Amino acid sequence: MSEVKSIKDQKLLYHLTSVENLDGIFKDGLKPRAGLSGFKDVADAEILKKRQALQLDKYVPFHWFAKNPFDGSVQRNRPEAQFVLISVYRSTARQYGWKIIPRHPLAGDSIQLLDYEQGFEAIEWNVMSSRDYLDPHCKSICMAECLAPGVVKPEAFFKIFTPSEEVDALCVAKLQAADVNVQTSVNQRMFYQ
Template sequence: MAMGNIKEGKLLYHLTRLSNLDSIIEHGLVSRKLVKDNDVQFFDIADQKIITKRTELGLDEFTPFHFHPYSSFDVAVKSTYADEEFIYICIRRGLAKDNNFKILPRHPLNDEENFQLYDYDEGFEAIDWETMHTLGTEDRYTKNVKMAECLTPLIVPAKLFHCIYVRNEEIRSLVKEKLQSKGITKTPPFVDIGHWL
């Protein structure tokens, strides 16, 4: 996906460890709060300070998606856990719109005073798309815009995933086996190789 096509893109991206996939297939993609409240086995990749702030803002009740797989969060996580295998779970933006997902036009933790969840259409228009497409050096504002989020309190079952992006053919085969073992044999979800992983 070229950076210039982010606004016109059709997908939303959720980064997670491959080791979380079995639980996600079984329970769906759920909020951090639901995971904790139900003692679901799960390895969190977010920084503890960020988790605490998100909980204070009530964002732990939502599952977050990004509009592209190039945010500074994604880069930092993949660098911090360089020995881990990651995947992107993607859903169609149309599914998010039809199910009243919310949007944060900028990363909320650096602008807590102006923190506001928007309905999908209003939030989509509130995103600074010109800044979202900026290449090269990123100041704080640019990083925050590139980490705009689309969020839902709903459980997103695996059968509604549009695709799962993986790093290579070996992981692709493994993910397909995991899906098939749980009776998910139809496409979508597609399992594709994402070269940014």
């Protein structure tokens, strides 16, 4: 049996979105919330207000692993919706100067918006790897974010993970219609069922 890599040593970042948003994403890229209109929002409205006050709506948020507390909350609150995970290489984030918040951005009174290298070292990886969502500190660390300061074009995507063959086929059809070349992969374990 192969040993599972720690979250720190993995290579990807993940952005959860509704299938309903894919046409716009494939056409224009993943945009910061401040630059969006006419899309299916998946996040909590109260949290969005706080993110806007901190100007975090000017970034596209990614998480460090799939099935994090954010993903779970969104999928439980919208059981009828279909979701995909858009992934990018962490090396892309490093190369293009993305920012990092080493814990949930709304945990506590202030946020730490750090440069990639400094932020990466500031994350409590051992705490994150325990994934104990009943522990508030761990849950906050598990929602650390890597933030793209602008549009993330489909050319930067590594792969789109889907929860089923049905969603995968829909995603592939949308990719073809938009003339975008990104791999897809069905992986149910990356989604809450």
